[in-house]
Amino acid sequence: MSAISLRGARLSYGDRVLWDGLDLDVEPGEFLAVLGPNGSGKTSLMRVLLGLQPLSSGTVSIAGGNHAIGYIPQQRALDQSMTLRGRDLVSLGLDGHRWGLGLRGRRERRVRVDAAIESVGGSAYADSPVGLLSGGEQQRLRVAQALVGDPGVMLCDEPLLSLDLANQRVVSELIDKRRREADTAVLFVTHELNPVLPLVDRVLYLVGGRFRVGTPEEVMNSRTLSELYRTPVEVVRVRDQILVVGAGACEEQTHHLSAEAVS
Numbered sequence: 001m002s003a004i005s006l007r008g009a010r011l012s013y014g015d016r017v018l019w020d021g022l023d024l025d026v027e028p029g030e031f032l033a034v035l036g037p038n039g040s041g042k043t044s045l046m047r048v049l050l051g052l053q054p055l056s057s058g059t060v061s062i063a064g065g066n067h068a069i070g071y072i073p074q075q076r077a078l079d080q081s082m083t084l085r086g087r088d089l090v091s092l093g094l095d096g097h098r099w100g101l102g103l104r105g106r107r108e109r110r111v112r113v114d115a116a117i118e119s120v121g122g123s124a125y126a127d128s129p130v131g132l133l134s135g136g137e138q139q140r141l142r143v144a145q146a147l148v149g150d151p152g153v154m155l156c157d158e159p160l161l162s163l164d165l166a167n168q169r170v171v172s173e174l175i176d177k178r179r180r181e182a183d184t185a186v187l188f189v190t191h192e193l194n195p196v197l198p199l200v201d202r203v204l205y206l207v208g209g210r211f212r213v214g215t216p217e218e219v220m221n222s223r224t225l226s227e228l229y230r231t232p233v234e235v236v237r238v239r240d241q242i243l244v245v246g247a248g249a250c251e252e253q254t255h256h257l258s259a260e261a262v263s
Ligand SMILES: Nc1ncnc2c1ncn2[C@@H]1O[C@H](COP(=O)(O)OP(=O)(O)OP(=O)(O)O)[C@@H](O)[C@H]1O
Pocket: 013, 018, 036, 037, 038, 039, 040, 041, 042, 043, 044, 045
């Protein structure tokens, strides 16, 4: 049974169609990268999967229902004055789960929260106010928050944003480890494919109401991206990196991918 299944899915806001006719099955343990320029509907797709945004037409189903989802929202640096402790942030990931009630429930919650913090190597700073932690430490705790409910599906919205290379690696390896060990399906929204390219099974690429789904080789080539963007786009492989060179709509993508490749 697929972890995520979309059939004939369409999302539009008024006249604006973000995507239409989307058929997608994501299997347990699969790593799907979701790419596309700003405003192409990547975050909206996450919101549909979370049950926060109804489809305009078509169907969506998540094995185990919405409770089976671990979510890493698009990252915002937490305010320095935020006094919430790291472990409290992680335990928010258990809200709505059945371990909420009674003494036994509380003990179970603590065990799970400790295990999730341990699994991201965050024990040393879990009792500190999150506002005082570094971006990398905060992001590890967000991963722990997503893991603590034992998810069958992980939705990760730009989880590497504003992390340095070392922390990008740590965070993507934590997510990869989870899907390998627990067969968790991963949807990973990113503007930068290269840092996760070795992990990616398939890519969903959204542009201007159109989309392509396939392996990185099937999608990240000049022909396919030129069709999607409806303008000539050149895709070049340099060692193990993919460079997208084009005009107009893909300027930003080009900037990100080339900047990454030369760094
Ligand atoms: N509830 C809403 N009502 C109307 N328009 C919306 C709503 N939610 C999102 N949009 C619009 O839909 C488009 C897609 O937004 P979305 O956040 O899904 O894009 P995205 O691909 O995640 O973009 P980014 O890369 O900038 O995060 C945007 O133009 C946004 O303004």
